[in-house]
Amino acid sequence: MKDHGQAVTRYNAKEAEARWQKLWAEARTFETREDPKRPKYYVLEMFPYPSGRIHMGHVRNYTMGDVVARYKRARGFNVLHPMGWDAFGLPAENAAIEAKVHPRQWTYDNIEQMRAQLKLMGLSLDWSREIATCDPSYYKHEQRMFLDFLKAGLAYRKESWVNWDPVDQTVLANEQVIDGLGWRSGAPVERRKLRQWFFRITAYADELLSELDNLPRWPDKVRLMQQKWIGRSTGARVSFALKGRAEPLEIFTTRPDTLFGASFIALSADHPLAESIARSDAKVLSFIEECRRLGTSEASIETAEKKGYDTGLKALHPLGDGWELPVFIANFVLMEYGTGAIFGCPAHDQRDLDFARKYGLGVVPVVLPPGEDAKSFAIAFEAYVGDGVLINSAFLDGLGVEEAKMRVTARLEELKRGRGEVNFRLRDWGVSRQRYWGCPVPVINCATCGMVPVPAKDLPVTLPEDVSFDRPGNPLDHHPTWKHVKCPHCGGPGERESDTFDTFVESSWYFARFCSPQAPGPVARDAVDYWLPVDQYIGGVEHAILHLLYSRFYTRAMRRSGYLGIDEPFTGLFTQGMVCHETYRSADGRWLSPAEVTRDDQGHVRETATGEPLAVGRSEKMSKSRKNTVDPTEIIATYGADTARWFMLSDSPPERDMEWTAQGVEGAWRFVNRLWRSVVQVSDGLVPVGTPRPQEMSEAGIATRRVIHKSIDGVTQDLEQFRFNRAVARVHELSNALAELAGEGAGERWVLREGYETLARLAAPMMPHLAEELWRQLGHASLLVDEPWPLADAILLVDDTVTVAVQVNGKLRGTLALPRDAARPAAEEAALALPAVARALEGRSVRRVILVPNRVINVVI
């Protein structure tokens, strides 16, 4: 074909995309409202932190969500697909410190920029529902709900150990402590006991665990991680009397069956008993201080030696007559778990064994492994933790481990020296942050009345605008006037709580706010009842525990306060992989960004500016530190959003990491153009829109129709199952088949129309702008986005003739074209008649023939 100039050979993505985006916006195509007559579908991607620029991770996430939203919309669902901003957080304050901008200004500027960037992607979002969590119109509802939670006992304040940075004068999260030092100040972090706010997530520990089984559309991996995080363990609480003390000591164990193998008791350094002894014993005090200095970082735990200090106290075994056990303070016992005290059974716990060997304590085996002899069995340096039969254990002798656990627990209960107990690893969620850029905890501290919640009518408690970040610590504390208020209770002088909430609180309910973003209360009940739960939630695995667990808790807390009627916020969850890129490094160790390098004719990578050759490193997650990032806006400016979206969905399965390559984008861009060009070229010769299917059709035409309808069926299943890479491959296949038919002269004009219309429809969720363009080119006046999803003709999905593999002893010897569902004798005969089969048989007799209908004929000799 002759080149008729630029207009015919090149698709102007930039112009076309802007045009369609404008039309969708004008038609308010994606604005949604409740409609009880239609089935709803709520698609949500984890909302972004407004860092200032979108990155490829966002592009991948929002492309996937948009494919789902557009597909479900075409299937007739009333689709809610909103977007907002997770707008509180530390980076805004850092910007305030470094660039002297107000966090609010910085945040809203960033939102402005990112919204413009996102809009270029052509996402089917209902922008009328946009929310920013730093807006008082959002967080005032959070404060309102906090008051409800307070009343319901789901929020409370207690003293708790925290990581304290003495220079920055703030609490640090565990993630912000690196090798025992504050991440910003570099100062050694101290453990301090501070009054902190908590959400009682543990109240729902059992439910949060058991309901994981009712989330079949969540990845197993995430459910498993949450299971482990909640960490339910069954055991017993056992009471040990202490010689010379009135108060008994309680311990928790999951192995009450090994109670007769006890040889010591160990207390946490933070245990009240340890602290009480320390008051009269300087040596104990210095040991406790040594334990505390060890800190909580992973490295220190790993390298720390198991150490104990014998307090000289004696505990009396609850089942032994006058049996005394030494009481140690040990550095490996955590106050936060169980009762902060344990009994040590060295024979059946490795850590206890190490401890016993170090301090010369007894090692008595009480569980006999199968096949061992009770007289000769001994423990050396490896504890036995498996199943077996109880020995040396009085009334438990001869029982299995499980049976023994039950029996001993029952006996302890009779004696009132213990009872069965379930413990969780999960702790209550500490939500206090000593930060400015967060939602203020709506509480006033009064010298007379104590803690007084801010009355609902006084909400919101807004952040003061005039703050200074000149000195370390919480600006809310330093503010001259903000925190000084009258006590709402007695009218006397009070002080505002200056803690703000962890930003995870905002993200724990934003999905509910999206249902009715203008509601005067936190939510409008009819709106949440209609829209919730979220049918499909999409985001990174990094939120597998924190955000997803908090949201599950918060939903229950909202239910308890009457805001919602559901338990689980997200019925479907998909965790997408990361976007990676290869890395470039110069000889002197500088990292270079993909934009700064060129590939020469030999395939060597050079720095564009200097021509210096570069080392190409392995592909890693795009990150600023490695400089291996590609700016989505530049890609969209060059190739258009559809190309970026198409490449994002190609090749790699969505749950896996993908590699971003320049060649890959080029390939996607070529396909966009090829598709556009083939429709432009073919459209003039097609039958008019709406022409009924002709009675007569050529073989090639019928064959192509089969491909078309199999494509509909295949793409539909692929999209339903999040197999976007396969959907992409199928669209390629259909495009190839149509090009082939078009190449065969006049071809079947009707079939070509059906084919290209189908192609446009199937590609629309993934490349929405191009699809509209093709639809228009094919002669339609309507918007494709309002067209229904195509339906496959079931008759065309089954072939009349099938290709069957013919094997001899499982080895492929040839193929056979047979009528569908061919009967055994005919199929067998045809198979045996194949020359390759006869050759393989070499005259040997056939023992039997395995026939898998329409698939395989296996001749066994």
Place this chain on the structure above:
RNA sequence: GCCCGCCUGGCGGAACCGGUAGACGCAACGGACUUAAAAUCCGUUCCUGGGCAACCGGGGUGGGGGUUCGAGUCCCUCGGCGGGCACCA
């Protein structure tokens, strides 16, 4: 240390429930068009032996073993990579 996942051409990956391994794309190579290049179009490409050729054979899904008429797929085992948790009593 414990738990989970993964391993298929030069690369990303496909292969429904055990039934023709390598779809589709990238890259590479060859050809056409062009004064030339780019773009585009056509063709080839898992490895390997034989043959001028159409063609005929052998091997192959991280290694080893097993189940089965038949294994990328199921089981055992070893190795490698990735992720999660980590003093949890």
